[in-house]
Amino acid sequence: MKDIFLQVAQVLTVLLLSPLLHGFIVKMEEKVQRGQGPSIFQPYWDLWKLFHKTQLVPETATWVFFWAPVVAFVAMMIVPMLIPVLTNFPLPLSDMGDILGGGLILTLGSFFILLAGLDTGQPFGGLGSSRAVMLGILAEPTLILVFVGITFLDHSMLPFVANHLLAQSPVAYWSPAHIFLVLAFIILLTVETDRLPIHSTIPYEIYMIDEARILEYSGPLLALLKWASWMKQFILYTIFLNVFLFPWGLSVSGDFGSVLLALLVILAKYGAVGLFMVMVDTVQSRLRFYRYQEPLALSFLFAVLAIVADQL
């Protein structure tokens, strides 16, 4: 019974805290630029506003247009069941899929948004979708290699095993294989959560990649898409922190108090990674289109080095 409650709590954590994380990063970016910035709760009000607007649908849209946001949103609600968000032990539904399965569901969501971008036949949607596919071609092999690397390290496909191994053995934690996986994942994180070396922070059509795919959306469906993208960011931070970088601070027993403590730790460590991303966004300039492969080649290199170092 308690386990089921915890499982629901994991999903709710991702659902409810992901706008806060986004709001925090936006606020901090403004602060760095000496601006005032919106409140960190602004994303919630945005969602509220969007859910109360009328839904407008382009004449050329088909069923894909309706279903893409729903699929993306539901996919992002499934992944938190598979990964350690609050507890460091598996919950009843955690063995539905392994670490590659989680990656597959994450990709399924973006795949449907991609189809939706192409669906209406609007030029910016096609542009955004084709760019997103190019990035996917460059980034996905590295993501799979990172998962393979962590599998070599802990001899298991489950994220919980990796969490336990890294939390308990300093030798594994400081081994070069693990450090390379962390470095490779940081680069992937900037790419997948729309941060700067590749994604622009300015909402300007020429630079758009992910936003261009959803330009046609409005009202509740747009709210779902935005929420899904914030949840994706939160989930990737979860994988990065709870599986790779900082496997401590999760609830071990599953008691109410320890879960509450885990929530507080989550706020602190996700905020820290958020601040790191703000730093990246501040010091990095955007790469031009034909240099996109450079950070991703670096990430691929780190993943390969990690696998080589794993063999030793």
Add this chain to the structure above:
Amino acid sequence: MLIFHLGPLATSLFSLLAILALVLSFVMLGSHWLKNHVYAFAAESWVIAAISASIGYYGHYPELYIIAALSALFRGSLLPYLVLRLVKRLHINREFTPLLKPSSSMLLGAALVIFSYEVARQLGVSLHLTDNIAVLALTCMFSLKLIGFLMMILRSEAISHILGLLVIENGIFLGSQIIVPGMPALLELVIIFDLVTIVMAFGMLVRFLQSHAGTTSSRGLQKLVG
């Protein structure tokens, strides 16, 4: 061969430092800017000095402290300073002549690392190296050498050639520090003076090249042949 036994934490530390040196050589492979190359080389030398010092600490070789200090002083400070001075006087900031883009050369470098790992593993099997750290040191040594060669092949700017040579030498030194830690200090002194001579001679050659051929790219030299 490693003469002394290492604890798990020391092993992790050594592999971390060795692989850090390898990553710094990839910085050189992936960047366009000559200054970045020189800084990466300096950092790599400091990392290798740290390896010497920690081997001296864990294996009780007091003379390795002197070697560490010497490599930090010469490889980590004097040689980069000389090369930087050369870069400033020649007014070249970027490498304009690579045959491949940075991303492709990094992938090539990754392939070379895998190749050298395979070679090191075979060597480890035939030499009965039981310690993984020895195989790792061999891997890093071969990779650094091959990456140095790669830098010299892919780029034709004279300064990149100097740096390629220095990287190769760093690789050999790193391997020797871990695999045969008791190398005489005299040998190290000889190598350091060799390096200083190499950099000086190259510096003179490059300036001569610039004043006579009007370029510092070695590709321009092909015209002089027959």
